[in-house]
Amino acid sequence: MVGYAQGFKRWLRSLLLLSLLTATGTQAGGEVDLIIDTDPGADDVVALLFALASAEQLHVRALTTVAGNVRLDKTTRNARLAREWAGRDEVPVYAGAPGPLLRTPIYAENIHGKEGISGVTVHEPEAPLAQGSAINYLIDTLRAAKPHSITLALLGPQTNLALALIQAPDITQGIKEVVVMGGAHFNGGNITPVAEFNLFADPQAAEVVLGSGVKLTYLPLDVTHKVLTSDARLEKIASLGNNAGKVVGDILNDYVKADMEHYGLPGGPVHDATVIAYLLKPELFSGRKVNMLIDSREGPTFGQTIVDWHDGLKREKNVFWVENGDAQGFFDLLTERLARLK
Ligand code: RIB
Ligand code: CA
Numbered sequence: 535m536v537g538y539a540q541g542f543k544r545w546l547r548s549l550l551l552l553s554l555l556t557a558t559g560t561q562a563g564g565e566v567d568l569i570i571d572t573d574p575g576a577d578d579v580v581a582l583l584f585a586l587a588s589a590e591q592l593h594v595r596a597l598t599t600v601a602g603n604v605r606l607d608k609t610t611r612n613a614r615l616a617r618e619w620a621g622r623d624e625v626p627v628y629a630g631a632p633g634p635l636l637r638t639p640i641y642a643e644n645i646h647g648k649e650g651i652s653g654v655t656v657h658e659p660e661a662p663l664a665q666g667s668a669i670n671y672l673i674d675t676l677r678a679a680k681p682h683s684i685t686l687a688l689l690g691p692q693t694n695l696a697l698a699l700i701q702a703p704d705i706t707q708g709i710k711e712v713v714v715m716g717g718a719h720f721n722g723g724n725i726t727p728v729a730e731f732n733l734f735a736d737p738q739a740a741e742v743v744l745g746s747g748v749k750l751t752y753l754p755l756d757v758t759h760k761v762l763t764s765d766a767r768l769e770k771i772a773s774l775g776n777n778a779g780k781v782v783g784d785i786l787n788d789y790v791k792a793d794m795e796h797y798g799l800p801g802g803p804v805h806d807a808t809v810i811a812y813l814l815k816p817e818l819f820s821g822r823k824v825n826m827l828i829d830s831r832e833g834p835t836f837g838q839t840i841v842d843w844h845d846g847l848k849r850e851k852n853v854f855w856v857e858n859g860d861a862q863g864f865f866d867l868l869t870e871r872l873a874r875l876k
Contacts, residue, residue: 565590565591565592565593566591566592566593566685566813567593567595567679567683567684567685567710568585568592568593568594568595568684568685568686568687568813569594569595569596569597569598569672569675569684569685569686569687570582570585570594570596570597570598570686570687570689571597571598571599571600571630571668571686571687571688571689571690571692571694571695572597572598572599572600572609572613572689572690572806573599573600573601573602573603573604573609573689573690573691574599574603574609574612574613574615574616574650574651575602575603575604575609575612575642575646575650575651575689575690575806576603576645576646576647576650576651576652576653576785576786576788576789577689577789577803577804577805577806577807578603578609578612578613578616578689578690578806579612579615579616579619579651579781579782579785580782580785580786580804580806580807580868581687581689581804581806581807581809581810582597582613582616582617582620583616583619583620583778583781583782583871583872583875584807584810584811584868584871584872585687585810585813586616586617586620586621586622586625586875587620587778587871587872587874587875588810588814588871589622591813591814592810592813592814594622594625595625595626595675595684596625596626596627596628596664596671596675597613597616597617597625597626597627597628598627598628598629598630598668598671598672598694599613599627599628599629599630599668600630600631600668600690600691600693600694601631601632601633601634601639601641601691601693602641602642602690602691602731602732602735603641603642603643603645603646603650603690604641604642604643604646604648604649604650605632605641606629606630606631606632606633608649608650609650609690610627610629610663611650611656611658611659612649612650612651612656613627614627614659614661614663615651615656615657615659617659617661618659618660618661619777619778619781619875620778620875621875621876623660623661626664626671627663627664628663628664628666628667628668628671629663629667629668630667630668630669630693630694630697631668631669631693631694631697633693634691634693634735634736634738634739635693635696635697635736635738635739635742636738637735637736637737637738639735640725640734640735642731644792645789645792646789647788651785652785652788652789653784653785653786653787653788653789654781654784654785668694669694669697669698669701672694672695672698672705673698673701673702673705675708676698676702676705676706676707676708676709677702677704677705677707677708678708679707679708680708681707681708682707682708682709682710683708683710684708684709684710685709685710685711685712685713685813686709686711686712686713687713687809687810687813688712688713688714688715688716688732688743689715689732689806689809690732690735691732691735691736691739691740692714692716692732692736692739692740692742692743693736693739695712695739695742695743696736696738696739696740696742696743697739699742699743699746700742703746706746706747706748709748709749710749711748711749711750711751712743712748712749712750712751713751713753713809713812713813714732714740714743714750714751714752714753714809715732715753715758715805715806715808715809716730716732716733716740716752716753716754716839717730717732717733717752717754717755717826717839717841717855718730718754718755718756718838718839719754719756719839719840719841719843719855719857720756720843720857721754721755721756721759722755723755723837723838724755724793725837726834726836726837726838727834728834728835728837728838729835729836729837729838729839730754730755730837730839733828733837733838733839734836734837735837737828737829737830737836737837738830740828741828741830744826744828744852744853747852750852750853750854751812751853751854751856752826752839752853752854752855752856753805753808753809753812753819753856754839754855754856754857755803755805756855756856756857756858757808757819757821757856757857757858757859758803758804758805758808759797759799759803760858760859760861761803761804761808761859761861761864761865762799762800762801762802762803762861763786763790763801763802763803763804763865764800764801767801767865767869768783768786768787769783770865770869771783771786771865771868771869771872772784772787774869774872774873776872776873776875776876777875777876778872778875778876779872779873782872786802786804789802790802790803790804804868807864807868808856808859808864811859811864811867811868812856814867814871815863815867818859818860818863818864818867819856819858819859819860820856820857820858820859821854821855821856821857821858822843822854822855822857823851823853823854823855824841824842824843824845824851824853824854824855825841825842825845825847825849825850825851825852825853826839826840826841826842826852826853826855827839827840828840841853841855843855
């Protein structure tokens with residue numbers, strides 16, 4: 535009789551646990567409950583394919599788009615294109631802010647081309663845009679989320695999240711972590727001698743996000759400029775034998791030229807994709823918690839991220855600053871995930 539009773543209790547306990555898990559909406563499979571905010575953008579497209587090919591680890595709830603590399607209509611079309619190339623049309627795309635909070639808009643068509651993606655022919659994707667603005671989607675979703683359950687990957691100017699936080703400061707309750715591609719310290723800037731593009735394009739938005747107190751991780755140029763393409767790495771991707779490999783190979787071959795020329799580098803960075811690799815395999819990266827400030831004053835340091843790497847000022851450490859990464863490990867992971875796509 536004892537065996538039967540014990541067995542029944544064990545069965546009941548597992549039934550209860552299962553119902554609890556489903557009741558709390560624990561993602562079936564996905565380890566990271568994720569929203570990706572993006573301004574595609576060549577490297578954004580690579581990041582989106584990378585993430586959408588990793589469904590068992592990244593539960594991508596939605597893509598939210600923002601003006602940045604190019605205007606909003608094109609970043610939004612390009613996000614829908616990346617979704618189509620990944621075969622993930624079920625992931626909703628919400629359009630967000632058409633411009634920065636305060637400053638005059640700037641774009642990077644000189645780097646990403648008029649259409650926002652060069653090296654490939656773009657077309658109008660089939661699957662439609664979701665109804666409603668990205669800002670309202672962020673507010674509704676983060677308000678309804680389980681406490682500190684949703685991770686946000688910000689791959690462009692931080693305008694959408696800043697607007698959501700201004701309108702609804704309480705949404706921090708639903709945020710687990712915000713992982714940003716942006717900023718520069720040791721490396722210097724890529725748009726001015728000290729400022730990186732995403733921060734330079736909307737420093738006030740980045741200040742709002744920083745000031746909200748959310749758990750914040752930055753992948754700046756300090757690390758993205760150490761994770762560089764090479765002919766061999768691009769050849770491996772291009773020869774995967776699927777459309778995703780061809781698209782990424784063609785896009786990156788075109789995209790990296792500007793940086794290689796400008797910096798005299800042997801390869802080019804794939805900035806935004808490092809955020810996805812960090813979410814998938816954080817052990818590929820290293821950094822430290824630091825105090826970071828953002829300069830949003832007009833002038834030569836506009837958009838600069840000021841990082842107290844040696845803690846000289848003994849201020850609150852408000853950001854985890856990623857400073858190094860395993861380049862081969864990154865490209866091995868990226869290539870393996872792209873191979874999964876059609
Ligand atoms: O500075 C690099 C960043 O600016 C990347 O996110 C790239 O897509 C551009 O948005
Ligand atoms: Ca970007």
